[in-house]
Amino acid sequence: MKKRLQSTLITLFLTFLSGCATLNSPQQQDPNLPVPSGIKTISDSREIGFEWASLGDDERIAGYSIYRLEPNKGGYSLVGKVEDRFATHFVDSGLKPDSDYSYEIRSYSKNSVSAPSKQVSAHTRAMIESVPFAEAIQGLPERVKLIWRPHPDMAVNGYEIQRADGEDKKYSRIASLKGRLNAEFIDSSVKSNQTYYYIIYAQTSKGLSKPSNPLKATTKPLPLPIRAISASKDEPKKITLKWQSTPFDDFSHFNIYRSSAKFLPYTLHDTSKTNTYTDLETSNDATRYYQVSVVDKDGLESQKVEVIGHTLAAPKAPKSLAAEPTATGIALSWGAVAGAKKYKIYKKSADFDGLLAEVSGTTYVDTRLAPDSSFTYNVVAVDNYGLESSKSDSLKIKTNAEF
Incomplete structure (x- = not known):
């Protein structure tokens, strides 16, 4: 690996020297070498082309060196070579538009150079x-939409769009469009409620035009989020959400997201056109996590606002179920349950299995008995909403033969 890296560096170094050598020219001046004459120029925005009278009949000449005046360097610098005595043209490129340049051209032989x-x-x-x-x-x-009038110059073959994302106005290219007649660009790589700046350049085979005047555009803001959201915590088998929102013309709907646990992701559960939503739940004593957002007719969605709701818990199962024989049957009793409106007594025997009775108190006398039989009882508490508790512990009783 180390040898390969060293080899690569040596290769790059030799390539660099080779590139420099192509712009080297003999230094010793020979007054007998012919000097290029009849020089003509033609200019473009970033190039200057040269033509001179042919000196190809002089076999001493190996080529021509072109020097450009570089005031910041204190004189002329070699900017190009033509390595053929029959050549009569050269193009200096990479220049600044609308700028003055001065040149000298010399012929050169193997060991010397002519006068300028x-x-x-x-x-x-x-x-x-x-x-x-x-x-x-x-x-x-x-998105931001840019429109313009096609450039009248037939040399234009497209356009370059540059954008700055803030007041610092640091522009960078975001698109290149082919075709002079193109007259529109839609920038969809933008964010809501942000201001952007644009410059349009016409493109030719020689480079870019002057920049257009900066164009400024601000994208549509997101809808305002809802506020004052609440979720019920004491309703049976449902959770009711309520919130407030700011009316606006292109309102579409509200999105309701839900999660069954704090650590699980939210998923879109439903939508609503009004400021209330009822989530019907089949579970008692269930906690649900919600997020609500506003969506406009363009599909832009506001920030989501969270709330937690809870369904009503069912009554607790009755405790202390007891039985006592009486002259007419078996008297059942149990402890009162908070929130219970009534109680259901269930009975199981050889000839019966189901609901025996519903009572509002905490006692009941079962008179439908047979001698020498086994009976099992359970009690369930029921609240005002009809929510039922789980069954109490079972109580098993057997009557004797003389009952």
């Missing part, structure tokens, strides 16, 4: 203007 040509000056063309009209459509749900 006359200084040649050229001016790069200014970038073309951006689109003549552009507009950002704001207030859209999680």
Whole structure:
């Protein structure tokens, strides 16, 4: 691995030296070498092209060196070479639009270089203007729409869209569109209630145009969340949710999410058009966790607000079930249960199995007995809502033969 890395570094270094060598030129000047003349230039926004009279008949010449004036470096710097004596053209690229440049061209042989040509000056063309009209459509749900008038210059082959996400105005490219007649772009990689800035550039084969004026757009805000939410904790087999919300024109509905445990994820349980919702539950003494949000007609959803609800618990099972023989039968008694409205007595024997009676008190006398028989009793408490407790402990009794 180490040897491979060293080999790679050596290769890169040699490549670097090779690249530098292509821009090296002999330093010794030979006054007998012919100097390029008849130099003409043609400019674009980022390039300058050169043409000179041919010197190909002189076999001493190996090629031509092009030097550009670099004021910050104090003189001319070699910017290109043409390694063929028959060549008569060169293009200097990567230049700044609407800028002045000065050049000298020399011929060179194997060991020397000619005197410099006359200084040649050229001016790069200014970038073309951006689109003549552009507009950002704001207030859209999680998107910004840009429209513009197609560029009139037939050299335009597309557009580049740049965006800044804040006041710092640090623009970066988000899209490139092909075709001069394209006149729309929808940015869907935006967030709700955020402000964005855009610049449109026309694209040609030579580069980008001047930037358009910055376009500003703010996306549609999310609906306001609900407030003052409550959930019932004492209703039988249901939980009622109530909340308040701020009315707005494009309201669609409320989303109700539910979880059966605090550590479990919420899932969409139902929707509601009103500020109340009743969740019908089959379980007694059940806790449910809810989240409620507001949704508009574009599908934008507000922040979710949480609440916890609870169903009513059933009465507790009666305790202390007891039996005592009487002159007419067996007297049953048990302890009172809080919240109980009535009690159901269940009986099981050889010829009966089911509900024996319903009473409002805590005693009952069973007179339907047979001698030398076994009977089993249970009692269930029932509250005002009809919720029933579990059965009490069983009480088993056997009558004697003389009963």
